[in-house]
Amino acid sequence: MGKSVLLLHSHLPLVRHPEYESFLEERWLFEAISETYLPLLRMMQRLEADSVPFELAMSFSPTLSFMLQDEFLLERYNGYLENNIELAEKELARTNGDPRQHRLAKMYHERYRSDLTDLNETYERNILKGFDYFAKRGHVEVLATAATHAFLPNFRNYPETVRVQVELGIECHRRNFGTHPRGFWLPECGYYEGLEEILANAGVDYFVSAAHGVLFGDPSPANGTYAPVMTPEGVSAFPRDVYTATWVWSSEQGYPADPVYRDFYRDIGYDLALDYVRPHIHSDGIRIDTGFKYHAITGQTDDKELYDPEAADARAREHARDFYHRQREHVGRLSEVLPSEPIITSPFDTELFGHWWFEGPTWLEELFRVAASDRQDRTSPTLEMTTPGRYLREFGAAEEVRPTFSSWGSRGYAEVWLDGSNDWVYRHVHQAIERMGELVARFPDEGGLKERALNQAAREVLLGMASDWPFIMNAQTVVPYATRRVKEHLLNFTHVYDALSQRNMGTEWLTALEKKHPIFSSLNYRRMKLASIETLKDLIR
Amino acid sequence: MIRTRLEELSLEALLLVASQNGLDLEPDLDRHEVIDQLADLILENREERESANSVTVKIQQKKYALLRDDEAPLTQDKVDEIELPERYEINxxxxxxxxxxxxxxxxxxxxxxxxxxxxxxxxxxxxxxxxxxxxxxxxxxxxxxxxxxxxxxxxxxxxxxxxxxxxxxxxxxxxxxxxxxxxxxxxxxxxPWGHLRERPEDLDPHRMALYELCGLEYLESPPFEEPTGGRRMES
Missing domain, CATH: 2.60.40.10 (Immunoglobulins)
Incomplete structure (x- = not known):
């Protein structure tokens, strides 16, 4: 008998540009809603309708949670859907003579129409509400995560600011889900020695660590990566299982690479004549993904087969059964070498399911169905899907281990977020954190306009800390946008810093900025104080 | 596609792209040779980056994949207009x-x-x-x-x-x-250590079996101590 935990981490940075009529990067959210979040909710609805028991853990970053409820962005999402429905209607006409393509056009037409109904009627423009529904029914255990998804090891010199990232993340969770979270998702599984003290003080019971974060810990864990360990501060760490995860994660050998699945890259935004797709791509005429993808992965060829939804659906279900049975076999092998029942912790980026792997939600659904059916068939099931919180309630952590600095990024540490492409960020963001601390010390008890300005300055510092910007610089994708965002947050902060020093804060400028970034509306700037005595003592030693 | 886009740029813009990509060019290269070298470098960098990335990172990259790499801006002119201070007047x-x-x-x-x-x-x-x-x-x-x-x-x-x-x-x-x-x-x-506390030769078969089931070969970081060496790296 063993346990299996599935954890989906959901995050996007705050991208919201009311100053433009439309903004390309806002599509990150729109695509994620249409391809991942609404399909996942539909999957859960089907399981509930069929009385299939299912339990999984999910985390929602405060920035994504905000956007999933933001009237302004959801209005724009509404426009995105209307535009895609218009394109689907054009596609229905264009593909009329080709039954195989036509039914795909029909599929997209139906999907976008369902999205529109779900957005406006089912969820009344609050998509997070859908997940809250399943959280309240015990199907989803929701974890909190850092306020702006900062890669915390790169801010370890600023414990008070890390504390704000953690506490604010927890407060957002409480506001969104009405409960105190037991678990805390460390962005990018980024852990450093001592972080657990901040988590413990914030009332967190557990976090998920990279596998080597626990394996390389002190002492070596007796259960390897197959049991949570207790840190000296009393917070449990669930090590990520890398063995079974490769069956899903790997883009070359994992399930998502199967030739029958829908190809991520082929899209009519690139394949069809520019004049035809122009109303549905970037306003500057730059070709982008429209979401209309008609081809299967097929193989390492440009000559792709047309996508067959039924074949892909059947393969996803087959792969889910395979995953379940392979996990069960793995548990059997582990039972021979472990002193206690193993637990396999499988965290994934939520957008793997649907956005990157179109059939991912079907795979998940089938996984829960096969687990439930196996449980019914056997008097003593060999593998049970559970959540970290429930596991801790039933079994607790296995032993005390001090984990070590780690992440789930390439090469296992901070390199993705600290290399030649992005290291320039830290000089400035760290400086802004220090200056924010200085502002708190200089203006401890401000009200009115000054207080608003200080709160906005704190917001800008936090937004500049997001892990996404250095990640994008490292990945070399939309580098100008990431660079611009970091610079803008720093510039906005500096504007407040200078204006407060010179006593000339402009109301209009401040109001416009508050409207642009209305997240963390109750943030109190005084929380951004620095641990001055300890820091100074440390620095002058 | 990259080559086509490079061909649309002026020699001045090409030299800017080269400098932003850390490419030292011989002073007497003609336009076509600059394009050749740049196209090779951009492709090489992309392949190197892709192969070095862990699967978790590769999946995350797809979140931000609105534009194909070939369509992404080659220079950062607009962003560079926002100036950050060179120094903060403190030691x-x-x-x-x-x-x-x-x-x-x-x-x-x-x-x-x-x-x-x-x-x-x-x-x-x-x-x-x-x-x-x-x-x-x-x-x-x-x-x-x-x-x-x-x-x-x-x-x-x-x-x-x-x-x-x-x-x-x-x-x-x-x-x-x-x-x-x-x-x-x-x-x-x-x-920290950055590897398992045990050396492979000190592991008993039971422990080794457990580690194998943990998937040591899939860890983001090598499980055993690597021979020391390396070089000091300049920023």
Missing amino acids: RISLMLRDPRWAYTYWDLSSAKVREYQESSRFDGLYLRVLQLEGHTEELRIRDSFEIPIQVSDSSWYIYLPQQNASYRIQLVARNNHRRELLAVSNEVFA
Whole structure:
């Protein structure tokens, strides 16, 4: 008998540009809603309708949670859907003579129409509400995560600011889900020695660590990566299982690479004549993904087969059964070498399911169905899907281990977020954190306009800390946008810093900025104080 | 596609792209040769980046994949219009741990200090003194140290950490007037082991079986201690 935990981490940075009529990067959210979040909710609805028991853990970053409820962005999402429905209607006409393509056009037409109904009627423009529904029914255990998804090891010199990232993340969770979270998702599984003290003080019971974060810990864990360990501060760490995860994660050998699945890259935004797709791509005429993808992965060829939804659906279900049975076999092998029942912790980026792997939600659904059916068939099931919180309630952590600095990024540490492409960020963001601390010390008890300005300055510092910007610089994708965002947050902060020093804060400028970034509306700037005595003592030693 | 887009750029823009990609070009290259070298470099960099990324990173990249790589802007002209300060008029140095073997340090020197050194005939250079510390104690107890000469124009450096399970600090020091002038001391960082505590030859079969089932070959970081070596890397 063993346990299996599935954890989906959901995050996007705050991208919201009311100053433009439309903004390309806002599509990150729109695509994620249409391809991942609404399909996942539909999957859960089907399981509930069929009385299939299912339990999984999910985390929602405060920035994504905000956007999933933001009237302004959801209005724009509404426009995105209307535009895609218009394109689907054009596609229905264009593909009329080709039954195989036509039914795909029909599929997209139906999907976008369902999205529109779900957005406006089912969820009344609050998509997070859908997940809250399943959280309240015990199907989803929701974890909190850092306020702006900062890669915390790169801010370890600023414990008070890390504390704000953690506490604010927890407060957002409480506001969104009405409960105190037991678990805390460390962005990018980024852990450093001592972080657990901040988590413990914030009332967190557990976090998920990279596998080597626990394996390389002190002492070596007796259960390897197959049991949570207790840190000296009393917070449990669930090590990520890398063995079974490769069956899903790997883009070359994992399930998502199967030739029958829908190809991520082929899209009519690139394949069809520019004049035809122009109303549905970037306003500057730059070709982008429209979401209309008609081809299967097929193989390492440009000559792709047309996508067959039924074949892909059947393969996803087959792969889910395979995953379940392979996990069960793995548990059997582990039972021979472990002193206690193993637990396999499988965290994934939520957008793997649907956005990157179109059939991912079907795979998940089938996984829960096969687990439930196996449980019914056997008097003593060999593998049970559970959540970290429930596991801790039933079994607790296995032993005390001090984990070590780690992440789930390439090469296992901070390199993705600290290399030649992005290291320039830290000089400035760290400086802004220090200056924010200085502002708190200089203006401890401000009200009115000054207080608003200080709160906005704190917001800008936090937004500049997001892990996404250095990640994008490292990945070399939309580098100008990431660079611009970091610079803008720093510039906005500096504007407040200078204006407060010179006593000339402009109301209009401040109001416009508050409207642009209305997240963390109750943030109190005084929380951004620095641990001055300890820091100074440390620095002058 | 990259080649087509490069061909649309002026020679001046091509040279800018080359410089932004760290490509040193021979001065007498013609336009076609510049395009050839740039196209090769961009492709090579992309392939290298892709192969080095872990699967978790590859999946995350898809979140931001609105544009094909070939369509992404080649230069950063608009962004570079937003200027950040070159220095913050304080003398300080910070140390960040990148992984158990490498740390990143950045520092600031006030304009007054820079000017003083530039104008002094007795200024004999700056260096970083890397201190490996003795345990976690209140007092600064140095176990070992080494020096890295730097230029006044430098402001950051990647430092190879020779020992793991050790703490480090960096001192920013000037040689001026035949004296050593301590300008700033960094925060302390602890470089952990970065591998399993056991060596492969010390593992009993039971432990080895468990580790194999944990999927050691899929870890983001090598499980056993690698032979020491490496080079100091300049930022």
